[in-house]
Amino acid sequence: MSASGATAPGGGDAGAHTLARFALSPARRRRDMLARGSILAATVIALVPLALIVYYLLRKGLSSWSVSFFTTDPTGNTFFGGSGIGGIKSAILGTIEIVALASAIAVPIGVCVAIWLVEYGRASWFAQTVRFFVDVLTGVPSIVFGLFVYIVLIVGTGSTYAGYKGSIALALLMLPIVIRSAEVVLVLVPSSLRESALALGAPRWRVIFSVVLPTAAPGMLTGVLLAVARAAGETAPLLFTAAATLNTTFDLGGFMNTLPVQIYKDVTSATTSVEHRAWGAALTLVLMVLLLNLIARLISRRSRLA
Amino acid sequence: MTPERTTPPQMTDLDPDSATDVERERTGAGDAGERAPGVRAGGRILGTSGEPSANGGADTERRTAMTVRLEQLRAFYGHSEQVKGIDLEFRANEVTAIIGPSGCGKSTMVRCINRMHEEIPGARAEGRVLLEDLDVYDPSVDVVAVRRAVGMVFQRPNPFPTMSIYDNVAAGPRLSSRRRGDLRAKVEAALRSAGLWDEVADRLDEPGAGLSGGQQQRLCIARSLAVDPEVILMDEPCSALDPVATLKIEELIEELKSRVTIVIVTHNMQQAARVADRTAFMLDGQLVEIGPTQEIFTKPRDPRTEEYVTGKFG
Numbered sequence: 001m002s003a004s005g006a007t008a009p010g011g012g013d014a015g016a017h018t019l020a021r022f023a024l025s026p027a028r029r030r031r032d033m034l035a036r037g038s039i040l041a042a043t044v045i046a047l048v049p050l051a052l053i054v055y056y057l058l059r060k061g062l063s064s065w066s067v068s069f070f071t072t073d074p075t076g077n078t079f080f081g082g083s084g085i086g087g088i089k090s091a092i093l094g095t096i097e098i099v100a101l102a103s104a105i106a107v108p109i110g111v112c113v114a115i116w117l118v119e120y121g122r123a124s125w126f127a128q129t130v131r132f133f134v135d136v137l138t139g140v141p142s143i144v145f146g147l148f149v150y151i152v153l154i155v156g157t158g159s160t161y162a163g164y165k166g167s168i169a170l171a172l173l174m175l176p177i178v179i180r181s182a183e184v185v186l187v188l189v190p191s192s193l194r195e196s197a198l199a200l201g202a203p204r205w206r207v208i209f210s211v212v213l214p215t216a217a218p219g220m221l222t223g224v225l226l227a228v229a230r231a232a233g234e235t236a237p238l239l240f241t242a243a244a245t246l247n248t249t250f251d252l253g254g255f256m257n258t259l260p261v262q263i264y265k266d267v268t269s270a271t272t273s274v275e276h277r278a279w280g281a282a283l284t285l286v287l288m289v290l291l292l293n294l295i296a297r298l299i300s301r302r303s304r305l306a
Numbered sequence: 307m308t309p310e311r312t313t314p315p316q317m318t319d320l321d322p323d324s325a326t327d328v329e330r331e332r333t334g335a336g337d338a339g340e341r342a343p344g345v346r347a348g349g350r351i352l353g354t355s356g357e358p359s360a361n362g363g364a365d366t367e368r369r370t371a372m373t374v375r376l377e378q379l380r381a382f383y384g385h386s387e388q389v390k391g392i393d394l395e396f397r398a399n400e401v402t403a404i405i406g407p408s409g410c411g412k413s414t415m416v417r418c419i420n421r422m423h424e425e426i427p428g429a430r431a432e433g434r435v436l437l438e439d440l441d442v443y444d445p446s447v448d449v450v451a452v453r454r455a456v457g458m459v460f461q462r463p464n465p466f467p468t469m470s471i472y473d474n475v476a477a478g479p480r481l482s483s484r485r486r487g488d489l490r491a492k493v494e495a496a497l498r499s500a501g502l503w504d505e506v507a508d509r510l511d512e513p514g515a516g517l518s519g520g521q522q523q524r525l526c527i528a529r530s531l532a533v534d535p536e537v538i539l540m541d542e543p544c545s546a547l548d549p550v551a552t553l554k555i556e557e558l559i560e561e562l563k564s565r566v567t568i569v570i571v572t573h574n575m576q577q578a579a580r581v582a583d584r585t586a587f588m589l590d591g592q593l594v595e596i597g598p599t600q601e602i603f604t605k606p607r608d609p610r611t612e613e614y615v616t617g618k619f620g
Contacts, residue, residue, distance in 0.1 A: 122427050123427055190464070192460060192462060192464040193464060193466060193467070194425075195422060195425065195458075195460065195464075196458070196460060196464050196466075196526065196529075197466070197477070197481060198422065198425060198453065199420060199422055199453055199457065199458035199460075199530070200453065200454075200457070200477065200478040200481055200482060200529065200530065200533055201450050201451065201452075201453040201454030201455075201478070201481070201482040201533055202450070202477075202481035202482055203450050203482075206481050206482075207481070210477070210480070210481055211466055211468075211477075211481075214468040215466075215467055215468050
């Protein structure tokens with residue numbers, strides 16, 4: 001009907017006319033090229049800083065890497081240059097310890113909050129309020145968490161810096177990330193699975209532990225690892241909560257060194273060799289975070305919900 | 307029930323004088339007999355141990371399925387009423403099909419029977435749902451126990467994705483924390499009943515999600531059989547399956563009705579005609595009519611039923 005209407009004014013061969021109707025016009029082809037080109041250009045521009053960062057990190061950081069860089073503390077003499085300035089062992093171990101404690105605090109609480117939100121709170125006003133405040137918490141600058149812990153646990157108690165106080169600041173930072181990522185994954189678990197488990201006569205807590213959590217576990221782990229990676233790179237919450245030492249310590253109750261703070265202090269140093277150590281530490285930190293991200297990726301690829 | 311109804315008349319014939327006594331006894335026996343399954347139901351569901359021998363000889367046979375009765379059942383989503391006062395009986399060891407156009411409240415009504423309806427936020431039900439003579443909406447009733455007695459098979463096959471074939475079937479007994487007994491034997495029995503054993507016996511450890519759609523649905527049926535329910539609700543169990551798989555499920559339904567009462571919601575009228583002893587037609591949240599399947603499809607009493615089954619609407 002429309003075909004006959006369209007062919008009538010053109011006359012001639014109906015088949016040829018149809019082909020012409022479907023032909024790509026030069027103007028449209030140009031517009032298509034332009035659009036594709038600009039999108040590609042935007043992508044390349046976004047990649048430039050990333051590539052530069054990686055380039056500088058590798059160029060400046062790799063040269064300061066050595067075995068002793070990873071096995072000594074930054075306690076050396078900074079006046080006589082050379083390798084005597086010491087490495088970043090205490091910073092690496094401190095970061096691992098502080099972040100591990102922060103995860104031990106934030107992950108169980110965050111997962112429980114997410115379970116409550118998805119399985120029990122659902123659309124109730126309290127659940128909505130919790131969601132709103134979790135979102136607000138996500139947007140809070142990290143230095144505010146540090147300040148909060150400083151005011152409450154250091155000024156408030158009249159005590160001084162400690163590793164665990166840094167952990168608490170980082171845990172506060174991680175909490176909203178863990179909650180939100182776990183909630184998203186839990187919502188993805190098909191409600192038909194919950195229903196069929198409930199219909200088998202399973203109590204709700206068993207449905208959550210035996211069906212919902214195992215199904216969501218890989219995705220939740222991805223979110224947790226991303227939160228850990230984020231926390232590992234934070235300087236601000238640690239500046240005035242944990243770090244004020246150079247020695248390796250396993251006492252979370254005492255002062256503790258961390259990679260981000262080490263970098264911060266080294267970069268502001270006047271000595272070139274110390275500044276150089278900051279590049280090495282930065283490269284180490286980036287690789288640690290990258291490793292976590294890779295693990296998270298691998299796990300999420302194996303996830304059944306991804 | 308049938309033997310009790312046939313014997314007394316002979317006795318009255320033999321001894322006319324004691325007719326009233328016998329009659330009374332008969333009624334008494336009849337009452338007891340009728341109450342017995344209910345008491346048993348109450349025992350199971352309220353968690354008090356029922357004494358099987360107290361119910362007499364009837365229970366020496368395999369426990370029979372339960373009759374389900376709906377009395378003025380109304381179901382709501384928020385303020386919208388989806389089921390508007392239904393009285394209906396699903397007889398023990400029968401297959402009852404529910405037909406009706408989309409959105410007429412079939413699924414909602416069925417989900418009220420094992421109290422799954424209330425799992426949806428904002429949903430609630432009114433009226434009574436009786437398993438024998440126990441109201442599942444009675445405040446003293448444990449909802450978890452109701453769902454053990456009334457199993458459910460859903461529209462889409464939904465085996466637990468993290469579990470193997472074996473674990474999927476074992477999930478029922480495990481999740482419901484009942485006495486395990488011989489779990490392996492239970493799983494095998496359930497898989498055999500679902501007609502799946504021969505196909506999966508050599509790969510019980512493989513993931514349940516790896517089976518074909520029809521096999522997955524039979525796995526879900528096995529899963530619900532493993533908790534030994536008295537009633538099985540099927541909510542369009544074949545709508546996601548091909549004709550061959552559908553046929554297998556239908557054969558299975560025929561076999562299962564010796565053990566359980568089956569309620570099947572279906573969009574497919576041929577299916578209702580093939581599997582159901584009785585068929586109920588619903589429209590707009592109300593029961594239009596219920597009767598023997600043959601009658602519903604050949605000489606329905608209500609003109610709306612006739613229009614629906616002859617394909618004039620829906």
